[in-house]
Amino acid sequence: MAAPTQRGLVRLPLRVCLQGAESLLNPIRLAQSSLVVPVRTKKRLILPPRVKTKYTTPEEQKEKMRASGIVIPHEKLERSITLACTASIFDPYIPPEGDARLSSLSKETLKQRAVQLKQSTISQLAIRKVKQYDPNFSSKTFPEMAQKIFIEAHDCLTNFNKDKLHSLVTERCYPEMVRGNRYKTIRWSFVESLEPPRTVQIRHFTMMNKDNLYGQVTVRMHTRQTVVIYDQFGRLMYGAEDVPKDVLEYVVFERHLVNPYSSWRLHGKIVPSWAPPKDPTY
Amino acid sequence: MYTGSSREIIGKWEKKNRVVYPPQLPGEPRRPAVIYHCRREIKYSKDKMWYLATLIKGMSIDQALAQLQFNDKKGAKVIREVLLEAQELAVTKYNVEFKSNLYIAKSLTGKGQYLKKIRYHGRGKFGIMEKVRCHYFVKLVEGPPPPPEPPKTGFDQAKEYVQQLRNRTIINAL
Numbered sequence: 001m002a003a004p005t006q007r008g009l010v011r012l013p014l015r016v017c018l019q020g021a022e023s024l025l026n027p028i029r030l031a032q033s034s035l036v037v038p039v040r041t042k043k044r045l046i047l048p049p050r051v052k053t054k055y056t057t058p059e060e061q062k063e064k065m066r067a068s069g070i071v072i073p074h075e076k077l078e079r080s081i082t083l084a085c086t087a088s089i090f091d092p093y094i095p096p097e098g099d100a101r102l103s104s105l106s107k108e109t110l111k112q113r114a115v116q117l118k119q120s121t122i123s124q125l126a127i128r129k130v131k132q133y134d135p136n137f138s139s140k141t142f143p144e145m146a147q148k149i150f151i152e153a154h155d156c157l158t159n160f161n162k163d164k165l166h167s168l169v170t171e172r173c174y175p176e177m178v179r180g181n182r183y184k185t186i187r188w189s190f191v192e193s194l195e196p197p198r199t200v201q202i203r204h205f206t207m208m209n210k211d212n213l214y215g216q217v218t219v220r221m222h223t224r225q226t227v228v229i230y231d232q233f234g235r236l237m238y239g240a241e242d243v244p245k246d247v248l249e250y251v252v253f254e255r256h257l258v259n260p261y262s263s264w265r266l267h268g269k270i271v272p273s274w275a276p277p278k279d280p281t282y
Numbered sequence: 283m284y285t286g287s288s289r290e291i292i293g294k295w296e297k298k299n300r301v302v303y304p305p306q307l308p309g310e311p312r313r314p315a316v317i318y319h320c321r322r323e324i325k326y327s328k329d330k331m332w333y334l335a336t337l338i339k340g341m342s343i344d345q346a347l348a349q350l351q352f353n354d355k356k357g358a359k360v361i362r363e364v365l366l367e368a369q370e371l372a373v374t375k376y377n378v379e380f381k382s383n384l385y386i387a388k389s390l391t392g393k394g395q396y397l398k399k400i401r402y403h404g405r406g407k408f409g410i411m412e413k414v415r416c417h418y419f420v421k422l423v424e425g426p427p428p429p430p431e432p433p434k435t436g437f438d439q440a441k442e443y444v445q446q447l448r449n450r451t452i453i454n455a456l
Contacts, residue, residue, distance in 0.1 A: 045395060045397050046397060183300065183302050184302075185302070185304070185305050187305075228305075230305040230306070231377040232301075232302055232315075232376060233303050233314075233316070233376075233377075234304055234305045234306040234313055235312055235313060235315075236305075236306075237377060
């Protein structure tokens with residue numbers, strides 16, 4: 001018999017009405033509350049000494065298990081590791097002595113250097129290999145992009161933007177950049193670039209398999225930068241505010257070529273033996 | 283080989299080291315470095331350790347190390363190790379220039395976790411023996427130690443008394 005639905009009364013199905021009925025039938029309800037004993041869980045620092053068990057050593061345990069017929073399936077613990085970057089700079093570029101000391105007015109030296117890149121055969125081979133996987137790569141447009149990545153990475157360092165920094169800097173370079181800086185305030189600014197950045201060397205390497213290709217590009221940057229580092233208590237540790245310094249750097253960028261979603265990331269810097277860092281930390 | 287057991291909870295004293303101050307303006311006086319260091323669960327009584335902690339309160343670090351070196355108590359050796367560790371940390375991590383230029387601003391002891399054991403007496407009696415442990419906390423500040431407060435003279439006390447008399451207000455008066 002279908003009763004007419006009235007306003008304000010809702011007709012629910014039977015299973016919904018009897019949802020609470022199960023708890024009414026539970027026998028625990030009839031038990032006295034004193035029978036329900038709460039479990040004492042006091043943290044004990046010393047455990048009482050164990051009663052002597054028959055089999056304690058792992059070999060005895062295994063034998064007993066085999067005899068009783070209990071079989072535990074042997075799970076293979078396999079974890080795949082992805083190597084997104086190489087461990088070091090292979091075949092580091094040896095910058096010619098007196099690179100920045102020579103005046104840039106001498107055209108001969110500029111011509112020499114421009115010719116050197118074209119002539120170095122290994123770099124040519126490497127460019128060809130890189131273009132196989134990344135057809136947009138060009139040794140002429142790359143340095144500008146590289147400089148942008150460089151500036152962005154250092155800005156992330158000052159803001160402690162770790163997620164973005166990981167995407168701009170390889171795993172090998174990240175700890176070098178970040179170590180010791182957790183509680184320090186760093187202020188870095190890029191004033192200008194004195195010379196346009198140039199690709200100086202390109203190499204490609206394989207790790208583990210023959211197919212696992214990584215490409216490394218060294219870019220020469222002659223720029224003006226300001227750096228100030230304050231320690232945990234706000235005291236000046238290194239550098240000075242608003243004092244730009246000329247910096248000649250050979251920065252290495254790396255990319256995991258085989259991975260189509262990889263990008264060129266900062267991998268490290270080459271410090272030439274004839275130009276060690278001059279200003280010590282105060 | 284690391285013999286101590288690792289505590290999961292990082293204590294409040296260790297967290298005090300994580301404060302980062304904003305960079306100082308060039309005209310401000312140089313902020314002194316502050317180092318908080320502690321050792322947890324030392325097998326020693328906190329009351330016995332307290333005597334050593336108050337001994338070195340307010341001393342310069344060199345004086346404190348010297349005093350503890352020639353103290354016969356067991357806790358003196360432990361506190362000496364803690365102070366040397368803190369000094370090392372100050373120089374390497376907290377950018378302190380001179381390792382002797384530190385003084386002990388605060389030196390405290392705290393109760394660690396106690397174990398209970400039974401000590402059997404005669405006639406079936408027993409006592410509950412507590413195996414005591416303590417923590418030791420120290421705060422080192424960069425700079426020369428502050429000069430000790432001069433003892434209160436009779437003249438100072440008299441001045442205070444006169445001041446108290448003068449501070450009184452007469453109610454319901456003109």
